[in-house]
Amino acid sequence: MTSSDPRSPASAAVDDPTIRLSRLSVRYGRGRSARTALDSVDLDLNTGVHGLLGPNGAGKTTLMRVLATILSATSGEVRLLGRDVRHERDRRQIRRQLGYLPQAFGSYPRFTVREFVGYFAWLKEVPSRRAAAAVDRAIERVGLADRADTRMKSLSGGMLRRAGLAQALVNDPDVLLLDEPTVGLDPEQRISFRRLLREVGADTTVLISTHIVDDVAAICHQAVLVREGRVVLRTHPSQLERLGESIGSTQDGTSALERGYTAALHGRDVPSGVAQ
Numbered sequence: 001m002t003s004s005d006p007r008s009p010a011s012a013a014v015d016d017p018t019i020r021l022s023r024l025s026v027r028y029g030r031g032r033s034a035r036t037a038l039d040s041v042d043l044d045l046n047t048g049v050h051g052l053l054g055p056n057g058a059g060k061t062t063l064m065r066v067l068a069t070i071l072s073a074t075s076g077e078v079r080l081l082g083r084d085v086r087h088e089r090d091r092r093q094i095r096r097q098l099g100y101l102p103q104a105f106g107s108y109p110r111f112t113v114r115e116f117v118g119y120f121a122w123l124k125e126v127p128s129r130r131a132a133a134a135v136d137r138a139i140e141r142v143g144l145a146d147r148a149d150t151r152m153k154s155l156s157g158g159m160l161r162r163a164g165l166a167q168a169l170v171n172d173p174d175v176l177l178l179d180e181p182t183v184g185l186d187p188e189q190r191i192s193f194r195r196l197l198r199e200v201g202a203d204t205t206v207l208i209s210t211h212i213v214d215d216v217a218a219i220c221h222q223a224v225l226v227r228e229g230r231v232v233l234r235t236h237p238s239q240l241e242r243l244g245e246s247i248g249s250t251q252d253g254t255s256a257l258e259r260g261y262t263a264a265l266h267g268r269d270v271p272s273g274v275a276q
Ligand SMILES: Nc1ncnc2c1ncn2[C@@H]1O[C@H](COP(=O)(O)OP(=O)(O)OP(=O)(O)O)[C@@H](O)[C@H]1O
Pocket: 028, 029, 035, 036, 037, 054, 055, 056, 057, 058, 059, 060, 061, 062, 063
């Protein structure tokens, strides 16, 4: 986004990173049953592909939902594209520039792929004169052009995931949030997905939540490790790999990256990571 971009509002803080979280906390429930999902997270992210890694329950989906502006912070500040998500007007503007693929999304079984992606173009207020071309382009980018008129209920799991990615991309977002995007993709689809994300990440801030550490090595410029609601490390994936190599090989079939990830998660020093 540039300052001459018509979507660039006068009120947006130009020097902000694309994503800025300051002391972000999210708690679910109240009283004795309250659970802290995110605990005073500080995180700045800019253009590039960032991989969010962490064990089950670490807070990844919660973080994604806050960034997607569908879940409010309990405390702390969330700024996207220079705007504060607490303000209704800013939220609406952010949503026009946001793409989000949740872990599970409504399947809209009777919609064709084109109708499904078109519906999200409408929700995101893509101008009607550009919408049809934007829908076709998004469907083509995810490799579903030959299925554009197929109903969603007839798609395989991997194709559904790709249709989900198409809706996330249809507005050419400045921020793209993908929660477990490669689940259900076959190896060939995963390779083309990685290629697409590398391309998108050249001028977009992409955050991918995943358990597949190989995806992080293949696509991401940065790995962000989350544990028990806190960001414990930001580092280049190759540094995790180096850490894993220094630990030595094991007989359990894990890769150096997986070993490095597990060790870093449990507090081992990573060569030149950016500790939080
Ligand atoms: N709606 C909810 N109500 C109560 N607690 C919740 C809710 N959603 C998440 N939690 C709790 O918040 C914590 C973080 O959950 P979250 O789903 O963000 O983790 P995650 O890292 O995405 O996990 P996974 O890898 O299993 O998807 C967990 O302890 C979870 O049990």
